[in-house]
Each structure stands twice: as C-alpha cells, then as structure tokens.
Amino acid sequence: MDNIQLIKGSCFELNKEIADESIDLIVTDPPYGMSFVSNIRKIKHRPIANDDNLLWLPEWFKDQFRLLKDNSHAYVFCSWHNIDVFKIQASNAGFQLKNILIWFKNNAGQGDLFGDYAPQYELILFLTKGRKLLNGKRLSNVIRCPKTGNENHPTEKPVPLIQLLIEKSSLQGDLVLDNFFGSGSCAIACSNLNRRFIGHEIDEERFNDANKRVQMILSQTKLF
Amino acid sequence: MDNIQLIKGSCFELNKEIADESIDLIVTDPPYGMSFVSNIRKIKHRPIANDDNLLWLPEWFKDQFRLLKDNSHAYVFCSWHNIDVFKIQASNAGFQLKNILIWFKNNAGQGDLFGDYAPQYELILFLTKGRKLLNGKRLSNVIRCPKTGNENHPTEKPVPLIQLLIEKSSLQGDLVLDNFFGSGSCAIACSNLNRRFIGHEIDEERFNDANKRVQMILSQTKLF
DNA sequence: ACTACGGTTGAATCCTGAA
DNA sequence: GTTCAGGATTCAACCGTAG
Numbered sequence: 064m065d066n067i068q069l070i071k072g073s074c075f076e077l078n079k080e081i082a083d084e085s086i087d088l089i090v091t092d093p094p095y096g097m098s099f100v101s102n103i104r105k106i107k108h109r110p111i112a113n114d115d116n117l118l119w120l121p122e123w124f125k126d127q128f129r130l131l132k133d134n135s136h137a138y139v140f141c142s143w144h145n146i147d148v149f150k151i152q153a154s155n156a157g158f159q160l161k162n163i164l165i166w167f168k169n170n171a172g173q174g175d176l177f178g179d180y181a182p183q184y185e186l187i188l189f190l191t192k193g194r195k196l197l198n199g200k201r202l203s204n205v206i207r208c209p210k211t212g213n214e215n216h217p218t219e220k221p222v223p224l225i226q227l228l229i230e231k232s233s234l235q236g237d238l239v240l241d242n243f244f245g246s247g248s249c250a251i252a253c254s255n256l257n258r259r260f261i262g263h264e265i266d267e268e269r270f271n272d273a274n275k276r277v278q279m280i281l282s283q284t285k286l287f
Numbered sequence: 288m289d290n291i292q293l294i295k296g297s298c299f300e301l302n303k304e305i306a307d308e309s310i311d312l313i314v315t316d317p318p319y320g321m322s323f324v325s326n327i328r329k330i331k332h333r334p335i336a337n338d339d340n341l342l343w344l345p346e347w348f349k350d351q352f353r354l355l356k357d358n359s360h361a362y363v364f365c366s367w368h369n370i371d372v373f374k375i376q377a378s379n380a381g382f383q384l385k386n387i388l389i390w391f392k393n394n395a396g397q398g399d400l401f402g403d404y405a406p407q408y409e410l411i412l413f414l415t416k417g418r419k420l421l422n423g424k425r426l427s428n429v430i431r432c433p434k435t436g437n438e439n440h441p442t443e444k445p446v447p448l449i450q451l452l453i454e455k456s457s458l459q460g461d462l463v464l465d466n467f468f469g470s471g472s473c474a475i476a477c478s479n480l481n482r483r484f485i486g487h488e489i490d491e492e493r494f495n496d497a498n499k500r501v502q503m504i505l506s507q508t509k510l511f
Numbered sequence: 512a513c514t515a516c517g518g519t520t521g522a523a524t525c526c527t528g529a530a
Numbered sequence: 531g532t533t534c535a536g537g538a539t540t541c542a543a544c545c546g547t548a549g
Contacts, residue, residue: 092522099522102537111522142522143387147371162404163367165389169544171427174523176540177420180386180413180428182523183543189404196401203395204404209544210521218522425540 067250067260069277071270074242074263075119078126081261086130087237088258089137089190090228090249092220093123096145101217103173108217112265117148123242124156130240134193136232140166140220141186149188158190162204166224169209187228197231215272216246225252233258247273251280291474291484293501295494298466298487299343302350305485310354311461312482313361313414314452314473316444317347320369332441336489341372347466348380354464358417360456362388364444365410373412382414386428390448393433411452421455439496440470449476457482471497475504 070077094114101108113119131137137158141149146163153160164187171181189204206227212219225248229239235257241249244262250273253260264270294301318338337343355361361382365373370387377384388411395405413428432448449472453463459481465473468486474497477484488494 095522097522101522103521103523114522140522144522146387147374150371161399161402162406163370164404165391165408165429167389167391167429168521170520171540171542172521172523173540174521175385175525176425176523177525178385178415178418179421179524180388180426181540181542182386182521183427183429184389185522191402194402197403201400202404203407205389205391205407212521425542427542 067254067277067281068262069244069247069250069270069274070261070263071265071267072263073265075123075126077263078130078242081130081240083129084132085238086240086261087132087135088229088233088239089127089131089135089139089241090225090239090252091138091241091243092140092218092245092249093120093243095140095142096120096148097142099218103217106214108214109266109268111218117145117152120148120152121155124152124158127240127242128156128158128192131192134195135191136195137188137190137192138164138228138232139188139190141188143186146186153188153190158192160188161191162189163187164189165205167205167207169207195232198234199231202227202231211248212246216269219246220248222248222252222255225249226256229253229256229258244273245269247276250277254280291478291501291505292486293468293471293474293494293498294485294487295489295491296487297489299347299350301487302354302466305354305464307353308356309462310464310485311356311359312453312457312463313351313355313359313363313465314449314463314476315362315465315467316364316442316469316473317344317467319364319366320344320372321366332439333490333492335442341369341376344372344376345379348376348382351464351466352380352382352416355416358419359415360419361412361414361416362452362456363412363414364390365412367410370410377412377414382416384412385415386413387411388413389429391429391431393431419456422458423455426451426455440493443470444472446472446476446479449473450480453477453480453482468497469493471500474501478504478508 094111096117098115166185171183208221208224211221238259241262244264250260318335320341322339390409395407435445436443462483463477465486468488474484
C-alpha cells in the first residue's frame, strides 16, 4: 500500500470508504465559495469545482469530524469573505475553533484598487477534536510565507507553509487527509516529512498535474 | 462648541441625541463579547462594560448605520472569536463589509501556551455605506503597528494605527464618532489630525483617565 | 554583508456595454 | 429598467542579480 495516495474523484463520495477516526491530521484548502476565476492571466484558469456555493460545507465538516481521530488537529484554509460560514459550520460539526491563523503573503492581490485595502493574507482555521499539544516551540498565529503558484494553479499553497502546519501537529508515519489537494502541495509536504497521505481531487487536469508533480518528487527521493 | 467632545454615559442612550447622517467617519473598539478579564497583571483591570454578551450588537450596528453619512467609512475592531457575529450583524444593518483588516502587533499575547498559536493580531472590520475612495496610496490589509497599553487600559489601541485609518477615510474638519472611546486614543488621533470628535465612555474611571489624557494633549497643542 | 535596481506578481473589483 | 459577461486596472512588496 502506497504511503502517498492520490485519488481522482469526489471526496464527498470517496470519504465513505474511509473508516471513522482513522485520520491523524487534516490539512486542506477547500473551495472558498467565491466563484473565483483569476482575471490576471491571459489564459484564464478553469473554474474551481464546487466553488459557486457552500451548500456542501455542513456535511463536509461533519465528515471531517468523523474521520479525524480524537485529540487531533485540522487546518482548513478559507478567506474572510465566507469566514462566518466556515466558522459556524466547523463548530456545528463538533470542532473547537482553537484559533484563526493568518497566512501573510509576500505580495498583495488586486481588487478594488482605489476604494479598498489590498488583500495580502488568507485565513486558516485551526480546529481541534479533543486536546492535542503542538510540537516544537510556540509560534505566532501570523505566519509569513511567500506565495507560490502558476497559471495552472493560481491558488497553489506553498509547500513550506503546509510543512510547518504538518510538523506542528503530527509525527512521522501519521496519516494526513486532504480532500481537495489541487496542485498537490500537501502530498509533497507529507512526502518530505515522512507522513502518510491520502488525498482527493475531482478535476481531472489538476489531478494529472499534481500526480506528475508528486511522482517527480517521489522518484527523486528514491534516487538518493 | 468643542471640537473634541468626550461624553460620559451609555452610547445606546446618547446616540439618540445625534442626528441621522451627521457623522463622517466611525472608528471604534467595542466590547468584543469575550468577558475578558486579564489574569496577567497583579491588579486585575475592571471588567469591560457590556462585554458579557453581544445582544446589543444588532441594534448598535443599525444605529451606527443611521448616524453615518452616505458614502462614508466605518472601522470596527473585533477579535476572531466573534467575527461571525460582527460580520453578520454589520451586514444586517446595511453596511457593506468591504474588507477585514489585520492589525499585526509586534509582540504576541499569552493564552494556551502549549496547545495553541500565540495571538499576534486583531481584526478590524472595514465597513462602507455607499462608495467612498480611500485617500493616499494603496495600503495592504495587513497593518503592522506596535502595541501600546498600560495597566489601566489593556485593550488600548495605538494612536498611530487610529491615525492611519482616519487619514485614509476622512478630511480635516470631518466629524468622527467613537461610541466606546476607552483610553481615548481616537480622540487624541482626531486632535492631532484636526478632525472633530464625539465619543462616549460609560465607565467612570476610564472616562476620567481618558479625559486627563486628552486634556493634556489639548493644552500642549494650545501652547504652541 | 550591504545597497541598488530592474523585473514580476497578485483566491479582485469596478465599469462598460450588450442582451 | 436589470442582469450578466468581459476587459482594464493599481503599485507596493518581494526576489534575484549585480556591483
């Protein structure tokens, strides 16, 4: 059985195949519910699946709570636009919202150029099921990390950022779940840190890209 | 008539004396609804009035909306603990939530030392009534500013931070409202920037302290 | 190690014009 | 009138390179 499992398909279906309380850590970047299509690039990226509404969110959070072991952590990215919905639904599902972390990016986004402040952060819900201590020294809830990304994955999360979260909340050999792995940053972080990984991605093209990216890392790892 | 008016009493009552659409800008730091009593200091500070629940929030936001001129801005501090309530009630009152700013402090707070990330920011709701452009160059929605404060006012907001918000969203001579002026930072910022100010504080001791602080600034200003 | 400088980028929103 | 789709737009911060 592979330690890094990338599965193509809908997490809403595929989660049913995962046993209750079998996951040590959740790190995921779900659709924000913003119908986001970047307009900055000449070639527009494809819309993000399930990004047009958040009707799936309540059941999804409940499923995450079911899958996670007791005394474990979950990190869920979101934006301030829907922070109220994410916060309320995470609580409804049984999670304790322990903190809201700030991913403070290197450069700002666009938006209303004259009537608004420039967006330069994203939020990360830090959720707990039971009580678990964080590894290592105490960190701030404002985390500075340069953005990565490309035309195919404008919402890609930096591997170093994901690695930080994984190291704070899991040990080697632990099983990490990411229902929306997108560009595959979490899989790569898990590979780098010797965590087991199971992830889902419904978009075929994104799945293939991430698969290539991960396979390249895995093959490099084997070489040394 | 004084340009800087500090009024002792409940804003819920005293707002009734203010005419509709007579305020150019709102900058305020209401009770966060956390029943916050600091354990850090030897002399525990007195509980914050109206901090045991947020039942007053819907009507308060509606009143703020009534008082504010069209095409104007409001800045309301809050913490992530109740961001959902603040966000929803601000919208219900008619405001557009244009952004959520991050006040990124220089040093972190306490809290759960082993099971949590250290709190190092506070949130500021950036609300609009109608459309108004920001003055000056485009700023990030993450604002770095060192924390100030003392034993009497553990939640004191830095004058430079308040001045930044006031300068972005108002002109000289404009009238700024702060229903919960606490340590009086907003009054001082207004004095420094030649804005008119009207503010309320229900706690007698805090009112007196702020009054002294402001009178000292005003008397210094007159000397030169 | 430090400074200077050019190149690149951005989970967006507004406005316009067509339907 | 109203909705909707598509195009145009900021500049500050950061990075990499060179001196």
